[in-house]
Amino acid sequence: MKRVILFIATNLAIMLVLSISASVLGVNKYLTANGLNLGTLLVFAALMGFGGAFISLFLSKPIAKWSTGARVIEHPETSTELWLVGTVNAQAQKAGITMPEVAIYEGEPNAFATGATKNSSLVAVSTGLLSSMTREEVEAVLAHEVDHIANGDMVTLTLIQGIVNTFVIFLARVVGYAVDQFLRRDEQSSGPGIGYTVTVVICDIVFGILASVIVMYFSRQREFRADRGAAQLLGNPQPMIAALRRLGGVEHSDLPKNMAASGIAGGGLMSLFSSHPPIEDRIAALQAH
Numbered sequence: 001m002k003r004v005i006l007f008i009a010t011n012l013a014i015m016l017v018l019s020i021s022a023s024v025l026g027v028n029k030y031l032t033a034n035g036l037n038l039g040t041l042l043v044f045a046a047l048m049g050f051g052g053a054f055i056s057l058f059l060s061k062p063i064a065k066w067s068t069g070a071r072v073i074e075h076p077e078t079s080t081e082l083w084l085v086g087t088v089n090a091q092a093q094k095a096g097i098t099m100p101e102v103a104i105y106e107g108e109p110n111a112f113a114t115g116a117t118k119n120s121s122l123v124a125v126s127t128g129l130l131s132s133m134t135r136e137e138v139e140a141v142l143a144h145e146v147d148h149i150a151n152g153d154m155v156t157l158t159l160i161q162g163i164v165n166t167f168v169i170f171l172a173r174v175v176g177y178a179v180d181q182f183l184r185r186d187e188q189s190s191g192p193g194i195g196y197t198v199t200v201v202i203c204d205i206v207f208g209i210l211a212s213v214i215v216m217y218f219s220r221q222r223e224f225r226a227d228r229g230a231a232q233l234l235g236n237p238q239p240m241i242a243a244l245r246r247l248g249g250v251e252h253s254d255l256p257k258n259m260a261a262s263g264i265a266g267g268g269l270m271s272l273f274s275s276h277p278p279i280e281d282r283i284a285a286l287q288a289h
Contacts, residue, residue: 007114007154008215010063011056011161012208015169018048019204023197036177042170049165057158060114061101061122070103070124080130084142088123091143091233095150097121109133109247113145114154121149133246140230140239147229153222160218164211172203212273219275224285237286244286248279 064070076082085102092099098119107126115121123145130138148154180196227244231237276282 007056007060007157007161008212010059011052011165012205012212014052014055015048015165015208016201016204018052019169019172019201022048023200036174038174041173042166045166045169045173046162048169049167050162052165053158053162056161057154058116060116060154061120064112064114064122064124065103068105068107068124070105070122072101072103072122083135084125084138087139087142088146091146092149094233095146097146097150100146100149104130111141111145113148115149116154118149118152123149133243136239137243137246140234140243143230143233144226144240144243147226147233148222151222151225151229153226156222157215157218161215164214165208168204168207168211172200172207175203176200216273216275220277223276224282227282227286228289231286231289237289241283241286244279244283248283 065072073081073085076085081104084104088102089099098121100113100115100121100123103122103124105124105126107128109126109129109132111123111125111129113121113123123142125138125141129141133141176196176199177192179199180193183195184193227240230240234240271278
């Protein structure tokens with residue numbers, strides 16, 4: 001769960017900063033100087049939208065380390081650390097990717113993978129997961145995370161987020177312009193007023209949160225695929241099924257909200273905003289294949 005929520009929260013923050021910066025630098029005046037130029041606005045929205053998404057992507061790994069306190073295993077000091085590094089290395093070779101960084105962080109049972117590219121990634125597991133699962137189950141969780149990396153899921157979500165951002169920015173400014181024109185209908189001055197700026201910032205936030213439903217939907221679909229990928233890497237779906245059952249029977253952590261989509265465990269009351277499908281559905285999908 002960590003990866004996607006972290007990515008989305010970082011993206012929203014970056015988009016808000018870019019939006020405010022555009023107002024301060026006078027970009028809004030250029031867009032509305034002679035009425036709202038929709039073509040120019042769409043280009044501007046795409047540049048801002050994809051730019052914010054890719055900035056979030058390249059910040060994903062350092063922010064993940066910082067927000068969880070994850071400790072990268074540079075030189076394995078225990079048998080568990082040696083086993084973790086060796087297992088991830090073997091799975092990475094089988095998946096055809098560069099060996100990811102391997103880290104451990106304090107917390108309830110969970111794990112995540114993140115990184116800007118397949119060859120610059122991170123796999124992290126919690127102390128709670130290591131203490132509550134058998135090695136076969138942990139191996140399945142690691143395979144799930146390695147498959148996320150091999151499938152380029154972070155890049156896929158970045159592209160989806162970029163498209164979503166583009167429409168959020170575009171629509172926020174159309175609404176802002178309409179509100180500003182309504183509030184200033186009796187004035188003769190040109191250029192955007194305070195109504196435009198305030199409306200755009202509010203719409204950027206509200207539309208951005210609503211748009212995250214789309215990103216979360218794709219995240220849930222990627223979880224089913226990563227479960228299948230883990231089964232293929234291991235040559236057997238049973239360890240992944242056992243790991244999911246174990247997660248369904250213990251209290252897993254709600255990873256920091258800016259990290260949620262990359263964790264192995266997920267779900268929640270607001271299913272539309274959940275980065276992971278219900279564990280029962282994931283088990284059923286594995287049993288059906």
